[in-house]
Each structure stands twice: as C-alpha cells, then as structure tokens.
Amino acid sequence: MTPFPDTWLIVPLYNEATVIGGVIREAIQTFPHVICVDDGSHDNSARLAHEAGAVVISHPINLGQGAALQTGFDYFLHSTDGRYLITFDADGQHQISDAVRMREVAQNEGLAVVLGSRFLGGPSPVGWLKKLVLKTAATVTRMQTGMKLTDAHNGLRLLRRDAVEAVHLDQNRMAHATQIIEQLARSGLPWREIPVHIRYTDYSRSKGQSLWNSVNILVELIMR
DSSP states (O other): OOOOTTEEEEEEESSOTTTHHHHHHHHHTTOOEEEEEEESOSSSHHHHHHHHTOEEEEESSOOOHHHHHHHHHHHHHHHOOOSEEEEOOSSSOSOHHHHHHHHHHHHHHTOSEEEEETTSSSOOOSOHHHHHHHHHHHHHHHHHHOOOOSOTTOSOEEEEHHHHHTOOOOOOSTTHHHHHHHHHHHHTOOEEEEEOOOOOOHHHHHHOOHHHHHHHHHHHHHHO
16 A cells, blocks of 8 residues: 555554554554554553554553543644544554545545444444444434434544644543544534444454443433
C-alpha cells in the first residue's frame, strides 16, 4: 500500500504489551505517523510502542480512553501539520485496509468525517447480545443527534483537521464515544459511514471487556 504521510493514527494504549509492537509495525508501513497515548499502563506497552516506531505520549495515571484521545487530538493539532487523523485501537481488532479505505473515501468525496460500521456490508461477527446493545445505542444516538448511524460506537473513525478542531472531549471514560458524535453532529461537517471488519481474536475476547463497555455506553446514553 502507498504510504499516507498526511494522515496520523491516534492509538490509545493501556496494558497491551502482548500485541502493541505488532500493531504498530504493521500500521507504520502504510501510515508512517503513529501517536500512541499510553494511559498509565502498568506493563511495558509504552516502551514497545516506541521501539516499534510510534511517537509515545504518556499519562502518569490511567485517565480513560476519552482523555487519551483528547491528548492525541491536541498533539495532532499543535505539533503536526497533518490533514487527517484516524483513531485506531491498540489490541489488533482494527485493520489497516479499512483505515486506508476511510482515507481514500474522505479524499475522493471531500468528507470531513468517515465512521466505521460493523453492521454494513454483510453479516457481522458481533454476538447477538452485543449487537442488540449496539443497535439500541445507535438508535438512541440517532434520536439525540439526527445522524443516521448504524454503529455509533465504533472506535475506528477518520477526522479531517477541521473536524478534529470541532471536538473537545471532557468525558474521559466510555461516554466520550457519544460526545464525539454529538460534537461532530453540531459541526455540520460532511460525513458518512463505511463498512469495516473487526478482527475478534482470542486475545481480544480473553480481555472480556467489549460487551460490558457496550452496556456502559448504553446506560450512559439513557441516563443522559
């Protein structure tokens, strides 16, 4: 794949020493600029990310994924001249080919925001309970923002520089995913969803967090 020097990957990082080196080494072949925000990891994730070629910014304590993303956004805006930013998970679930497709769609269609969806383009490997939670969350988000999303809380997303400037996260934990959508909706910038393919590996499943995170998102949405 042809490298994209105008596009930065932002990778929130927390205790992913098992996989982070491989994730960065694969990504950097196509996206030479990778920012890892180490959110108070207790293992050697930060060192391994740095050795793999990423710029590493470290939080001294764990503040949550929303705070890690905002740190990455601030670095992107104040320390780079990048045109696009892609948020990318550290656990190996996201695929570089999907990120490339997002970048190409944004360029070709003049979009400021491209969001990944697990529910477009055929059957999804998401279990029925998680699918129910995520579909409900998408419906609630659609009612709140007017954005007709099928997957409102997918962590793979592309933002053009003006879209990054429209996002100011103060929700540190899982509610940040809703806050991003709300702020992008208010910006009025052009957007679309595209299908993406999540790799649910034995490693990611063993962490046992994704369903609870989805439930937490739904509870926070309803409470708000």
